Amino acid sequence: MALIAGAVALEAFVSDAIPRGIRMPLAVLLLIIAAALALYSFRRWLRMESAMRHGRPLPAPGGALILVAGVGAAALALVIGILWNA
Numbered sequence: 001m002a003l004i005a006g007a008v009a010l011e012a013f014v015s016d017a018i019p020r021g022i023r024m025p026l027a028v029l030l031l032i033i034a035a036a037l038a039l040y041s042f043r044r045w046l047r048m049e050s051a052m053r054h055g056r057p058l059p060a061p062g063g064a065l066i067l068v069a070g071v072g073a074a075a076l077a078l079v080i081g082i083l084w085n086a
Contacts, residue, residue: 004034018084033071036070
């Protein structure tokens with residue numbers, strides 16, 4: 001939810017501090033990351049439930065990579081946008 005709120009806040013409340021050419025793609029990137037994490041989380045929940053039910057080892061986490069890479073890229077773009085306009 002924080003990624004979605006960040007995307008909405010970025011597009012709705014940041015005026016000319018960041019150029020629109022950077023602000024809009026950044027908001028879209030945050031929304032895509034949020035959607036990917038939601039889908040991944042649901043699939044992981046299904047795999048975890050199945051593993052527990054059948055006594056198998058729990059699957060290793062992999063969604064953290066999506067979160068780290070996506071938020072890192074968004075943060076880098078935000079820094080570039082802020083410095084570009086400074």
